[in-house]
Amino acid sequence: MVKAHFQSQALPDDRNQYVNGDGDPNLGLHRVLAGAIERLDAEVLFDKFEKKTIGSLDPNSASTVIQGNDTGVQVDENAQASLYGSTMVENNSGVGVNVQGARLRLCCDSGQRQVLNNLIGIVVSYGSVDMIGPALIQGNSLAGIQLFDGSATLR
């Protein structure tokens, strides 16, 4: 499996950022385009101890879409992933966001995080997820959120 690091960036006119699985191996790993569909056959990976953010708290910032992979976002051992603003993780054939011994944070009032139509929306094993503000977990065919020796706070 090809894995890629993803880091959102703010550009003046970006409205939609797409990261999806269409099999072009020559594309770069940092994706910000205005109104375009970006294709990347890779999941978004947070390695051990990494801290990264997808999306932005700025209400005028782009929507980030991660779609069409096996796992959409993989967060491993002691990493901290933050999904901000209008970030969507959808149509991944496996888990939308997979947290293994790590921390996931979905925040805040700006925008709505959406995890849609994956096999399982969010899996947390030996880690935690904090969900603050609007979020929609919908249409995941096995479960919306699954915890294995993990914790979740939705508030």
Next chain:
Amino acid sequence: MGPRRFGNQTIQQNGNADNRDSGGILGRGNSHLDLFSASVVNNRGVGLAMRDNSSARLGGDTVTGNTAGGVNLLILSSTELLPGNNITGNGITDLKCRLNSFALGDRSGIGTVSCPVEF
């Protein structure tokens, strides 16, 4: 920045009717869930299931329309029901406990119960 509102999470239409272990939120193996001011609605399966020594605190939540039950507790699991819940209109039972599991707290807003409860 405006005032913080928080809450407003919706977990809906997850799971499938053919898999009894599917649904909205599933926790097992020493898991813990704090769920406040959220909606767990219309899932195909159970709305919320905690099992194998897991626990949940629910407050101000709406858990309705889930086909295989609202809140299921299995195998040494428990839930604390804080005020403001609406756990009604689910298939089978709104709140069910099995195998040494129990619920405690505020009974109001809970529909059908099959549970040793300490309200």
